[in-house]
Amino acid sequence: MSCRVASADQRLYGNLHHYVDQVLSYERQCVVNKAIDVLPWIELTKLAKENVAGAGLDPNSLIFWDFLMAEAVKWFKRSFFKWMTAPKCSQCGCDTSAIPLQLQPTQEELNYGASRIEGYRCTSCDHLERFPRYNSVEKLLGTCVGRCGEWANCFTFLCRVLQFNVSCRDEICMRFLLNTYQIQVRYVVDLLGDHVWTEYYSLHEKRWIHVDPCEEAIDRPLMYEAGWKKEITFICAFARDHVADVTMRYSSNHGAVINRRLKSSFESPRLYNFLWKTTQRLKACLMENQRKELDVQLACDLVNMMVERTPGQESMGGRTSGSMAWIMSRGEGDGQSGDVKFVFRPSARELACNKMHMKYNCRRDMYERTVGQEIIPGWRNGTYSSYGVFRKEERDWKKAYLARLEGRERGSISWLFEVSEDVTMKDVRIRFCGSRFEDGDISVTVTSGETQVKLNCDQDSGGDLTAIPELAGTKTFCIDCKLSGGVGDCAWQHAQLFRESTESDAEDVTPFEVIICFE
Ligand SMILES: [Zn+2]
Known part of the structure; x- marks a missing residue:
């Protein structure tokens, strides 16, 4: 028993370090340059401005960023990234089916962070097809395919770049950014639940907002618990300058979360210690005023999360991404499907x-x-x-x-x-x-x-x-x-x-x- 706990713990902390590194990789200038070529930032900015104006609001106000985020997730899901259930056979184009076997990664695949390679057998010609689970956003910009891990990874990264880019090229937006804290994005991980998504900090609403690119869902944090019937226990957010426990935002029953945590093999104090130490380390790269602003932001978020919210109708739907079989195999949705x-x-x-x-x-x-x-x-x-x-x-x-x-x-x-x-x-x-x-x-x-x-x-x-x-x-x-x-x-x-x-x-x-x- 203690042995199993230790290995589960090791895996958890291995993963946590991996997510910290992943989010830091978004800042690499060579990768950012590649993303700038991929992002249709002019169109997205234009659409966002039109929508703000169409809603009778001031396109030069901070709410522009929320509209921009809505356009970005729409574009990402509908035009850019594809969902992968099983690859098509590269030899004859027929369907393939998964084989219960992990394949050995090649050096090239390893270079792009794919240590896990799924195997698929062609149903017609028997050809063995590989599906490398890439972690490198640089690679994902080219493959544009994956499941929620790849989706959230690439989307969070592109949001970061989108903000870099708009702020660099658009004078009006530049003005805001010079006076305000840089807009933040976070990669959010359900540590026990095998799903990931994005959060961004809304300058207009002054709070963190949930975005799930797979579902094109914005600000529906209770959808996993209410709609997908997930048991929420530990949810962590990873940003370039901090990590945070954001679990309570995603549950409408905080008592049940605490009970599950007490029963879980992960020790909360150790996890908090990790989050605290990592945040101190990451914050060190900020300037004094940015650090203060971040502290205020995080404190406000804690207060915000203390409120138990009830799921609205918008949280009640099952998953829309993925094939029915895939959804059913994960037991998401209303018991049988999404x-x-x-x-x-x-x-x-x-x-x-x-x-x-x-x-x-x-x-x-x-x-x-x-x-x-x-x-x-x-x-x-x-x-x-x-x-x-x-x-x-x-x-x-x-x-x-x-x-x-x-x-x-x-x-x-x-x-x-x-x-x-x-x-x-x-x-x-x-x-x-x-x-x-x-x-x-x-x-x-x-x-x-x-x-x-x-x-x-x-x-x-x-x-x-x-x-x-x-x-x-x-x-x-x-x-x-x-x-x-x-x-x-x-x-x-x-x-x-x-x-x-x-x-x-x-x-x-x-x-x-x-x-x-x-x-
Ligand atoms: Zn084939």
């Missing part, structure tokens, strides 16, 4: 009327159940599952629709309808409108047990409600939609669902509608 798992079941009102009538309006992004006037806001909240899909609003064309995330080859989304034992579906009619451009592909299948029906979903021919007689007498069915195909950089836009004008509600046809009559 999906919403919403099921349309008839209410008492609907049963009394022998009818359920659901309409989804993309302009207002909400589901409406006409019997009983129930509203479900947000497309995701009415889905059973979805993967790689988002709602796009085109400001210039004044259209809204669902499409797969930029850069994703595939997106999928499903809705589930179910009645209880004593009720049977008699008549089911569905309207499902999709818009295809180039060779974008939309495939819609309605499934109930063994029965599978393909739905025609072209915008023009999809205008009518389609009766599905095969569903008569059943108790449940699922509508599955898969988005793929398209050409070039905009391929994701070539398969759109529920495209509607954002200007008026005058459309006579709801793009997605399900009517079920009961027996």
Whole structure:
């Protein structure tokens, strides 16, 4: 027992030192120069300024930085970094599956901090594919792929560079920075929970703000506990000039955190000692006034974290990054997966009327159940599952629709309808409108047990409600939609669902509608 504790402790402290070094590597000028070439900082700055102005705020005020961060995470997730589930075979392009074997790193891989090499076997030609888990941000700028570790590492680094860069090239921002403490970013690690993300210091709000680049989530610190059902125990933040215990920000039940800590094999006093000593060492490079400012910042953060907050609705969703299988293997989400798992079941009102009538309006992004006037806001909240899909609003064309995330080859989304034992579906009619451009592909299948029906979903021919007689007498069915195909950089836009004008509600046809009559 004591032996195991010692080795777990050794691993912990090994990791802690590694994170400190990692964040310090962000300051190396040669790496920063590479990142400056990669970052579209002019566009990001421009978008952020437009959004600040659009919100009726002063683009020269400190809130600019918060808008800049929002643009940065959007760009990072949608255009720059890719999620890796399993690599494609480099010989024949087919899928590969993981083999339970760590491969030996090459010297080159080791040079870029990849001591762990995952192995994958091609399902078609048997070729062995390698996936090195790089730690070097220099390397990640080129590979642009990984899982949460690579994502958070590269994103935290780029935020740091973004701020360097904007502050160097933009006079207005320069003015702030000359008078204020340099904007800070932190690499945040759930030490027992195997997930990492970013925090930045908001000059406007005067507090540290959570950013998860994998999820494009900003300021939703309770999402891991409330949404992913993680047990929060030790969460540490690593910056170039300090390390800090930020656990309490991520839990709405501080008593439970303390209980878990008492039972955990990690000794809190030893951990605090490490954090304190490391911070003293890192702070030594700061100037006197910066050191004082940092001390105030950290003290305020401690007070801020003492407040137990309750999770809002925005923290309740499961993971959106990663494939379903990957999410399930990690046991995140609501027990089985990271999906919403919403099921349309008839209410008492609907049963009394022998009818359920659901309409989804993309302009207002909400589901409406006409019997009983129930509203479900947000497309995701009415889905059973979805993967790689988002709602796009085109400001210039004044259209809204669902499409797969930029850069994703595939997106999928499903809705589930179910009645209880004593009720049977008699008549089911569905309207499902999709818009295809180039060779974008939309495939819609309605499934109930063994029965599978393909739905025609072209915008023009999809205008009518389609009766599905095969569903008569059943108790449940699922509508599955898969988005793929398209050409070039905009391929994701070539398969759109529920495209509607954002200007008026005058459309006579709801793009997605399900009517079920009961027996
Ligand atoms: Zn192959």
